[in-house]
Amino acid sequence: MRKHCLGFVLIDAPHSALNNAGTDEGARTENTIAVKKIKKGREVYPYVSAQAWRYWWRxxxxxxxxxxxxxxARESKTAFTENNPLKYYDDDVFGYMRAEKxxxxxxxxxxxxxxxxxVVPFKPVDDFGVMARQEGDPVPYEHQFYSTVLKGIFALDLDSVGRFTTVNKTGFKNISKELLQKAHDFNAxxxxxxxxxxxxERAKRAKETxxxxxxxxxxxxxxLNLTDVSPKFIILLILDGGNHLLMNVTGEKEGKPIINFDYLEEVLLDYQDSIVSNVYIGKASGFLDEVDLNRxxxxxxxxxxxxxxxxxxKQMIESFADEVEKYYLER
Structure with a gap:
């Protein structure tokens, strides 16, 4: 089976508006900017889109x-990259689609x-302000922000990094036959x-990612809402397979995020034969201080x-990246 890096992160957002949804039509002022949020039942959960997260990463x-x-490049209503993953790392790791004639x-x-x-439901706060540098009346505006902890998961397909095919199948035809003929120029x-x-080369791209x-x-x-978006809690491992084990590692209790160690124990024991690396767990001091990783x-x-x-x-990210590097170099 294909090997995947699996990651789970928590990002502390104590006073943030990291991804906006545009004008709030029902607000008091005409230029209120709302944050992105989703609803589950009656509860509201602020979120950052995967596209925004990937943009920060890139x-x-x-x-x-x-x-x-x-x-x-841009043509009419479409935009596309050069789709040369041999040369450009981001075409390799972040993917692309380009439709030609x-x-x-x-x-x-x-x-x-x-x-x-x-992690917890939170109704964003409406913050009122004015633009008053100009002559005349001040111009009122509003924007929303929130105080919460954001959770996310990611997966990196290790067997796909640095491999490109001409097979004529949707999602698999990565490069042209002409580019394939130039592959030796990139030591491929x-x-x-x-x-x-x-x-x-494959190890370098995966490790740096x-x-x-x-x-x-x-x-x-x-x-106005400066936020450090680097993870404050992280779990990393390599799995022989594509199912993501870490989706439900966190939950909430009395309005605060918690780490569900019973669930984490369960999946690590159930899938230990498919986990082909160490499991790296990192936590920043001052964040979720009640969590005892040693225990x-x-x-x-x-x-x-x-x-x-x-x-x-940071220590766990670096140690895990070293293990991923060895995955390529010691095969």
């Missing part, structure tokens, strides 16, 4: 890790993300209509699962 890879991003090229993103959704191996980059998590920045309204690690060791590593978020 921006860090460009600015921190010096990825050269694929040029974007004779052919359509599609790269399903090896990196898949959920939205970042509030060509086998049965597929270009495969070197293990070192993961390392970027520690440096995430971005979001709307940062001038959970000892509890799991007593039950025969001794592959848990704990530390700070």
């Amino acid at each position: 921006e860090v890879l460009g600015s921190k890790f010096n990825w050269t991003m694929s040029p974007i 004779k052919e359509t090229f599609t790269r399903v993103s090896p990196l898949k993300c959920s939205p970042l959704v509030s 191996q060509v086998v049965d209509g597929e270009a495969i980059l070197t293990a070192q 993961l390392l970027a998590l520690a440096y995430l920045f971005g979001g709307a309204k940062q001038t 959970f690690k000892a509890r799991m060791a007593e039950k025969g699962f001794a592959r848990i590593e704990i530390g700070t978020v």
